[in-house]
Amino acid sequence: MENTPFCQSCGMPLTTEEAKGTENNGLKTSEYCRYCYEDSHFKNPEMNLEEMKKTVKMHMEKKKLPSYMVQKALNILPVLKRWKNKQFVI
Template sequence: MENTHFCQSCGMPLTTEEAKGTENNGLKNNDYCKYCYEDSQFKNPQMNLEEMEKAVKAHMEKK
């Protein structure tokens, strides 16, 4: 298990080549899974960023 990578976005273990994200040149990406990263593009980076900002703001406003 020494070579196990995890998706930097969702934390899914990339235990198989098929689980890894793909570049548009056909190579695999060891940092992200195919659900987050495909053809050298993140599937929904804006949604993730916005949701994170909203969550942070909501948290701050409560305090």
């Protein structure tokens, strides 16, 4: 089984090239999705982890995904690259 890359901001699986964000040279990145990252910048640079949790929860519930899947996704967010070192900042 292949390891599926996930957006290191929101946790979305990056299973297609269309799902991937872009660097400023136009190349696709395997680290972030197109909803979070474009032209080497986060689309919402001021967003914090709690806001991302609310956003992810809303989108997953809108798709009527089971609550255990939503909770699993929320639990993964703090260890993703974008949030990993920011959770301890005061």
